Amino acid sequence: MQISIISVFPELYQPFLGTSLISRAIKQGTIGCQVQSFFKYVEPKERIDAPTFGHGAGMLIRPEVVERAVQDIESVHGTAYKIFFSPAGTKLDQKLLEHIYQQASEKKHIMLLPARYEGMDARVEAVYADQIISVGDFVLMGGDIPAMMFLEGMLRLLPGVVGKYESVTADSFFGPFVDYPEFCAPVVWKGLMVPEVVRQGDHGALAHWRRIQSVTRTLAHHFSWLRTHIAHKQDKALVLQHVPPHYVVLMHSQVMVGPERTIGTTSVTSIDIHDISRSSRTYGIQGFFVVTPLVDQQKIVTTFLDFWNSDVGIEYNQSRHNALQNTQLASDLEQVIDTITAAHGANPLLITTAARHYEHIPKVTYHDQSQVFAHNRPVLIILGTGRGLAPELLERADYMLIPVEGLSEFNHLSVRSAAAIILDRWLGINPV
Structure with a gap:
């Protein structure tokens, strides 16, 4: 495989390519590598860059300079799979490395075009880029370090570069899991x-x-x-065995009701119980609690659950029975907390939900699972009916999940819809 690099600072690559496994692969002929300077493609004292149009400071590498470099190198080594580097590009991960490797292997020629200054003229990327890569949500002084990172990752996939290929396939991010810890002497x-x-x-x-x-x-x-x-x-x-046990509770007390938003109670509905039970089972929730302090409402829930756990209910709809197996009735939140604590020997971490932002309550996003899991405690997600959870309950939260929102100003989801979205964002599988 041929690797061509065009850089403002080609000297940066001399020590990088002259050491370690990449150096050995070059010496063995597994890969060929050429590093060229953008300055080769301008006249003496001619600039390779030009100011950006419009407001804002910065210089861009001129498109005709890139064009000359690409045409010159491809005239020698053939059409290349061309890679640019930009914070606006696709974030580099193992799957992207594998995809690029497969694409580049067909052409047997990879060209890396790391930018400097403010980057490249956007038309260059539009015309030439097969892939634009970002190495993270931050900005560096240029694309040379990202280019080296890319090469280190991609060349590991090329047979003959790493001595034992099984060392590559066992690495972190080759599958869903990172690598296990390793140890050596002394004991x-x-x-x-x-x-x-x-x-x-x-x-x-x-x-x-x-x-x-x-x-x-x-x-x-x-x-x-x-x-x-x-x-x-x-x-x-x-x-699922190692994720902290998760529970969901639907509060029909300690909620806001009416236009005046006073604290009160709401009526249970079978559709909420049905749908949230189904969502809870789908996402591995260990228990779903329905809380109501009202005796007549408790009787309704008890009758409902008794039917679906009876022989008649099981025969009528096995899937519905399975969904409702882990659904329980409770008179208040304290009963729910006590039940979870007794089951796991630790108080649950309380995570509340709301359709509005509350600045003084610690927030977690749908990317902060590791922060919550680190507490090594059961997790209880608290859902509210009516007009949302009462302030006194919100104040008890260890964390509040950020609101579920769309791009529109309308934000009045049913609690069963919100529950499904919350559980999917928190514990759902989202293949790429």
Whole structure:
């Protein structure tokens, strides 16, 4: 495979390409590598850049300079898969590396065009870019370091660069999980001991331990990656065993009611119980509680649940019975908390929900699962009926989830719709 790099500072690549596995691959002929300067394609004392049009400071690499460089190099090595680097590009991850590798392998020529200054003229990217890459949500002084990062990641996929290819396929992000921790001698260092399972020689026990470590590490730091790349049924079951137990409660008391938004109670509805129970089962919620202090409402819920747990209800609709198996009635929130605490030996972390923003309550977004999981406590998501949860209940929250919102100004979802969206954003699988 031929790699061509066109840079404002080609000298940056000399030590990078002259060391480690990439240097060995070049010497062995596994890859060819050419680094060229943009300055080669201008006359002496001619600038390679020009000021941006419009308001704002900054210089851009001129499009005709890029054109000359691309045409010159492709005339020697053939058509290349051309990669540009920009914070506005697609964020680089293992799946993107694999995709680019497959595409570039067909052409056998990759061209990297790292920019400097304010970047490239946008027309250059429109005409030439097969891929525009970002290495993260931050800005560097140029694209050379991202280009090196890309090469390190992509060349690991090329047979012959890394000695043992199984070392590549076992790496973090090659599947849904990151890598397990590794240890070497000495057995004890600074009072920290290598785990016995790593030293005892039981391959089955070691494989199991490594698997669990990979799962817990991923949950702790890379849940967003996991939920977009997990596919196998056994992997999902394993993750569910190690996610902190989650519960949902639907409050019909301690809620705001009426136009005056006074604290009161609301009536239970069978459709809410049906739909939230189904959502809860779908996303692995261990228990769904319906809270009402009203005796007549409690009788309605009890009659409803008794039917779906009876032989007649099971025979009538097995799926509905399965959805409602983990649904329970409670008279108040304290009963719910006590039930969860008794089951797990720890008070649940209370996460409230609301359609409005409350600035003084600690917030979590739908990307902050690791922050919540780190507490190592059960999680109770509290949903409100009526006009939302009462302030006294909101104040008890350990966290509040940011509101579910769309692009429009209208924001009046039913609680069952909001529950489904919340659970999907929090625990759902979202393949890419």
